[in-house]
Amino acid sequence: MAHPSQLGFQDAASPVMEELLHFHDHTLMIVFLISTLVLYIIVAMVSTKLTNKYVLDSQEIEIVWTVLPAVILILIALPSLRILYLMDEINDPHLTIKAMGHQWYWSYEYTDYENLGFDSYMIPTQDLTPGQFRLLETDHRMVVPMESPIRVLVSAEDVLHAWAVPALGIKMDAVPGRLNQTAFITSRPGVYYGQCSEICGANHSFMPIVVEAVPLEHFENWSSLMLEES
Amino acid sequence: MLSSRAAVRGLQLFTWRSLSTSTCLQEAHGKEIATSSIDCSQPQYNDRLDTPLPDIPYVTKFNTEQSKLKEKEKGPWTQLSKEEKLALYRLSHRQTFAEMKKGSSEWKTVVGGMFFFLGFTGLVIWWQRVFVFGKPPHTLSEEWVAMQTQRMIDMRVNPISGFSSEWDYNTKQWKK
Numbered sequence: 001m002a003h004p005s006q007l008g009f010q011d012a013a014s015p016v017m018e019e020l021l022h023f024h025d026h027t028l029m030i031v032f033l034i035s036t037l038v039l040y041i042i043v044a045m046v047s048t049k050l051t052n053k054y055v056l057d058s059q060e061i062e063i064v065w066t067v068l069p070a071v072i073l074i075l076i077a078l079p080s081l082r083i084l085y086l087m088d089e090i091n092d093p094h095l096t097i098k099a100m101g102h103q104w105y106w107s108y109e110y111t112d113y114e115n116l117g118f119d120s121y122m123i124p125t126q127d128l129t130p131g132q133f134r135l136l137e138t139d140h141r142m143v144v145p146m147e148s149p150i151r152v153l154v155s156a157e158d159v160l161h162a163w164a165v166p167a168l169g170i171k172m173d174a175v176p177g178r179l180n181q182t183a184f185i186t187s188r189p190g191v192y193y194g195q196c197s198e199i200c201g202a203n204h205s206f207m208p209i210v211v212e213a214v215p216l217e218h219f220e221n222w223s224s225l226m227l228e229e230s
Numbered sequence: 231m232l233s234s235r236a237a238v239r240g241l242q243l244f245t246w247r248s249l250s251t252s253t254c255l256q257e258a259h260g261k262e263i264a265t266s267s268i269d270c271s272q273p274q275y276n277d278r279l280d281t282p283l284p285d286i287p288y289v290t291k292f293n294t295e296q297s298k299l300k301e302k303e304k305g306p307w308t309q310l311s312k313e314e315k316l317a318l319y320r321l322s323h324r325q326t327f328a329e330m331k332k333g334s335s336e337w338k339t340v341v342g343g344m345f346f347f348l349g350f351t352g353l354v355i356w357w358q359r360v361f362v363f364g365k366p367p368h369t370l371s372e373e374w375v376a377m378q379t380q381r382m383i384d385m386r387v388n389p390i391s392g393f394s395s396e397w398d399y400n401t402k403q404w405k406k
Contacts (some may be wrong), residue, residue: 003382003393013387051280125367131377134369191385 001136001191002166013192013213014184017169019083027076034072090221091183097142101154101161101174101196104203108142112224116227122206136193138210143222145212146189154180162197165211171197186213277325287322296321 002010011020049216102119110116123137144150154163156174163182164171167190172182186192196211214222269276273285292300302310303318310318319326368374387393398405 001382001389003387006392011390011392053280123368128369130374131381133378134367188389190387 001133004052007029012169013167013186013188013190014169016083016184017167019086019170023079023083025053026079028075030072031133031203048195059060068137080163091149091151091185093183094148096143096151096153097140097144097210099151099156099174101156101158101163101200103158103201103206104207105207106138106142106161106196106207107162108140109113114223114227116223116230118226118230120210122208133193135196135206136208136210138208140226141191141210141211141212143214143218144186144230145219146186148216149183151181154182156165160198161198161200161207163209165209166199167194168211170194175199184210188217189213220226245290262360277323277330279330282327285322288324289321292321 009017009021009024013020017049098111098114100107100109105119105121107117107119114129118140120138120140120142123132123139125134128137130133152163152170152172153201154172154174155178156176156177160176161174162171163174165184168184168186170182172180172183174180190213192211192213194211196207196209198204201205245262275286275288277284289296299314299321301315307315323404373395383397385395389395396405399402
């Protein structure tokens, strides 16, 4: 989760998010350089006392400021496309989970081996135990084994929702009648929070997502426990 | 409906010329128009820093006194007094360079107005805080934030270069 007043990204919990972090650093640096240059030119133009009323054309600089932006765009596009194709690689997941969006909660189905399904409602603010995070905690978390490729099939039962976990670099629309697939591997154990990212009615801001990455034995214990409860 | 169409047509054909206020029509009837429009086919006078020599002098029609001064100007300039030279300057120029560059006090009005509206906005925001907003959630109290922070540290939230990377787990305090 983000700490209060955090401006930058959360630390990456998956390799794809790591790549996105570095790409963002690269692109933002280019943006800062261009903005600084433009700001400098604006200040120089506004504060000069010189005038030149007789400029007609200037072929050399026109070539420069056409070719240079094209080169910069290529320098941005190549890493971007690399990550795009990286995200779509064949990944042979160990587990497939279905995340279904409802108004206003998520439900998760683990149906690879047994029929495990449960709903995940936000814990209301007045019911939080001391120290819990307001508007982020849920009664049941989506527990996954760490360092294993996981496939998530995202859909919705009523209106559009979106399943997003920023620390994993995931956001996928939940469209009724459609199955959208996304995949991730968690590089480290931990609890990762996200929030519904498509306006879906009155409680759109109150249906968070919590992914808990744990070692495999813990995952097996948890799923047995959940199966007994249901 | 027929009558309104006829009225419009009549206006178009017969009364436009008598009701029109266009200046070319009025001038054609001999009325002197005191306009602020300029005839751009003629050379214009200008006060511009980047065009220091205007195309025409500022005053072109001289009264008797000015004509006498202009005649004196045709002789040696060493015989002109300082006041006469200044008067000649003012005949051919409207402003001096110093007057052109001087600028106005408009910025004071702009800045003052800006501060006024900022202050007014602040007043509106204060009023909202007092009369509109409800109580903040109990999770923003100091005790809850302390427990929450400890829980974030225990959960290793953002341990690589974010939140928990600033905590020293050995000495149990924030890194210096």
